[in-house]
Amino acid sequence: MAYVAVKGGERAIDNAHAWLDSDRRGDPAVAEIGVDQIREQLGRSVDRVMAEGSLYDRDLAALAIKQAQGDLIEAAFLLRAFRTTLPRFAASTPVETAAMRIRRRISAVFKDMPGGQILGPTYDYTHRLLDFTLAAGHTPAPALREAAEQAVAPRIHDILGHEGLIEPDVASDAEPFDITREPLAFPAGRDARLQSLARGDEGFLLAMGYSTQRGWGGTHPFVGEIRVGEVLVEIVPPELGFAIEIGEITLTECQMVNQFAGSRTVPPQFTRGYGLVFGHGDRRAMAMALVDRSLRASELGEAATAPAQIPEFVISHCDNIEATGFVEHLKLPHYVDFQSELETIRRMRRDVEAALLQEAAE
Amino acid sequence: MSLDLPGFADPVLGAQRAFRAVLDAMSHPGRIVRVGEGLVSPAPLCSAAAACVLALVDQDVRVHADAEAVAAADWLRFHTGTTLCGLAEADFVLALALPDLAGLAAGSDDAPELGASVILQVAALGAGRRFMIEGPGLAVPAAFAVDGLPEDFAGIWAANHRRFPRGVDLILCAGDRLAALPRSLRIREV
């Protein structure tokens, strides 16, 4: 074989992109999927991509999913890369989840409470049987949207808070850390940790949260409340000096009630774990709340020994854009380094073989 | 009033050129580079100092302007969006007289990069008091002359260099020329 240098990188890249284009389209005899179809019919994918892509835009998320052939991490990456080029017009005021227009609201700690339990559009009690009628095309019966008419429901944690049973959630006017603008140093503040978790990889958060349930940093959680619905986003333009609405977003909020902290002098109180994510995502919000609480171990005077209790470990590894980049970079050429390893291992083997020969000769 | 003075004619390329000049100067201590030619600077700043400010300062950093430089405060705020602060809190110090270097942020052992940068306007570069400088950026010790530093500058600098990697870095500006003295440098008067 003659030596063929890996020349023509440009052409190789162009060819790969063209192939990818046609591969993405699939069989041209099948109708092309529309971004609107993805937005409307793959809503949970859109939600996850918005959350991990750290950008609330259902249309762009749907486009990213189409462009990435449904690879959700790749889609989130597309959103992140777009997001980073956007100018920052303003920071919103904190969203008021107590005033959420509720679609779903459940609590595991009380049988009933003001506002009631509202299942909303959930998979929770579906039997996981493949529904072959969907494959054939399916028009659903009209749904009874009980929740949409509901009055505002108070947060369960506020109910507990009246009795002083749960640690207070102290409001702060401090400018929150911005993980997209500043490098993190550890141990990071809770604001930075929550931001990282909110856009962390769902699988990673899930596994970390799960590990705390299995004894790796147990936090003894109860689901105080999960609520899903729409909240208003407001900003205060400096020239106006008062808040104006700029839109509405769907959020899932999870408040976990965890075992007490307290001492002889401070009456024991339940502690909080908090999850708040874009879109409808019980799993993501719950996992986030578990991990948030476990990361507070040091703050609450608990021994931090399990992985989920170590902020540097969790926060440094929860971002799937960073993780996938670094894991996948191993497929880039490394032959220069490998060559140096080859020379080193050959030399070391020669040294040992020479020593063995000498021993045998003596 | 200096608000009506323009910044760089081309903000993107003007900033890039000015930065490269400062980078060149910081990488080659004592080297005198041209910067900010044609820039209309607000009194009392020279165009080199003004170019440094436009290239490096924005709302993410805090600036202290000394008693004389503060005359350009409006211009500074308007063009950079920065806020003025006390000497000890400043990321950048804009000065027409060498401030007390010991009173500036010097960073910590873990984060020495938090030490301040002083943009100091002097009377002249390449003339005046003569020093020998050596350290990173210099193949061999080099001569450096500057007019407008205090008499005991070599001693002041020795105290700054002694706490390396903590310390402050100096950018000396005169007219449309500047030179830099990073904290890694050893300086003696000749």
Added chain:
Amino acid sequence: MNGYNFAYLDEQTKRMIRRALLKAVAIPGHQIPFGSREMPLPYGWGTGGIQVTAAVLGPDDVLKVIDQGADDTTNAVSIRRFFARTAGVATKTHTSVATIIQTRHRIPEQALTEGQILVYQVPMPDPLAKLEPSRAETTRMHGLAEYGLMHVKLYEDITRFGHVSISYDYPVMVNDRYLMSPSPIPAYDNPKLSRNPALQLFGAGREKRIYAIPPHTEVRSLDFDDHPFRTTRAPHACDLCGDDASYLDEVVTDNQGGRMFVCSDTDHCASRQALKEAAE
């Protein structure tokens, strides 16, 4: 490119990186945390180097991008295209005419000159990370110049293997103060780090760190008096240009152990071949 700023990054981001670069030059070898941005290329594929280049680059620059020493490897091509597209700069493959060279894993064979800038893509900027995973802890160790852990690791290598087993990303001391990762260049390239007339800038995007070696700065590869630092290269001459001192790639030519050796630096090799042809 429509809709994007010159060299992609917005001006505020460039200023932030530029400030970090100046401090990096003032404190040689010290890793400076910076607000690394999400780039349209994956982390681990040169986002740190790209951000540094984007912050430094001007329209008059001539840019060269290499990966494994080669201008035509796919990732080098991809990054070069990125800047041709976003900054419209001239891109060249000749080391001597480039004002900025962005590199992954090599230092060019041809000696760099005063005024050139070499930008390294860095995956793991902290040389201590392999020994101590916590950045909070390694930051403290750098602060105190407490590098005993690394010396112990090297010494253990020597007792186990007879010599240091690190063959790339070989740790160095910069200006006798900071322990630094030279990025995963082969140890063969380490001597070129020291007293290089070019400015060497290092960007780690995912790990959000920037550091630098100013021109003419002393850089020492860690070693011991009785086990001095030494480099390795394949003991052959290049099968294309005949250079017997350059760093070589080993190319498998058949299934029976057939090998050929060629320069990893494609510009160096092509220049030598052109010279040879001209002489013939």
